Amino acid sequence: MKKVGILGGTFNPPHLGHLIIANEVQTHFNFDEIWFMPNQEPPHKDNTTAVNSLHRLKMVERAIADNSLFKIQSIELERSGRSYTLETMKLLTEKYDHEFYFIIGADMVEYLPKWYKIEELIQLVTFVGVNRPQYDQHSDYPIIHVDVPNIGISSRMIRERVKEGKNIRYFVPNTVIEYIEENRLYET
Structure with missing residues (x-):
C-alpha cells in the first residue's frame, strides 16, 4: 500500500517553507x-486576499516541478464552496487504496478541536504535525510530530512584500516569482 503525505493549503503563494516541510x-x-492539495475555500480563513484557484494551482505546479515525489491533488479545487478535510478524505479513501498522512503546522494542531467532525476525520488519516514558531504542538488528538527547520516565511508576508514592491527572492522558487510577475499578482 502506498504511503502518501498530503500538504493542504491555500498556497497563496506557495513558498520555500511549504517545500521544506x-x-x-x-x-x-x-x-x-x-x-500538495490547494483548497478552494478553507473554512478557517478569510478568503478575500486569495488569487483565483487557477493561479494558485499553476504556482504550485511550478514550485514542485523539480521533485518527482511531489504531486498535485486538485480534488478540492474541483468542488465549489468551503473545503472540509473530512469530505475530501472520504473521497480520496474511496478512490485510492493508500495510507494517508495529513501534514499540518503547529498553528493547525492548536486549531484541531475546531475542525469539522474531527473525531470522524482521525479515523481516516494520520496527522503529522510540524513545528512552527510561536505555536504549541501539544494536542489531545493523535499526532505524529516531525521537527522541521523553523522557517519564518508566510504567504501573507510574501503578498505584502510584492504589494510594497519589495524583493521576494529566496522566499519562493524563481519559477513562482516569474509567474507572479508575469501575471501581476498581489500588486494591489
Missing part, C-alpha cells in the same frame, strides 16, 4: 509521494 516529512517517513 514537504521534503522533511517525506524524508522522515520515506513516503512514496507528497500531494
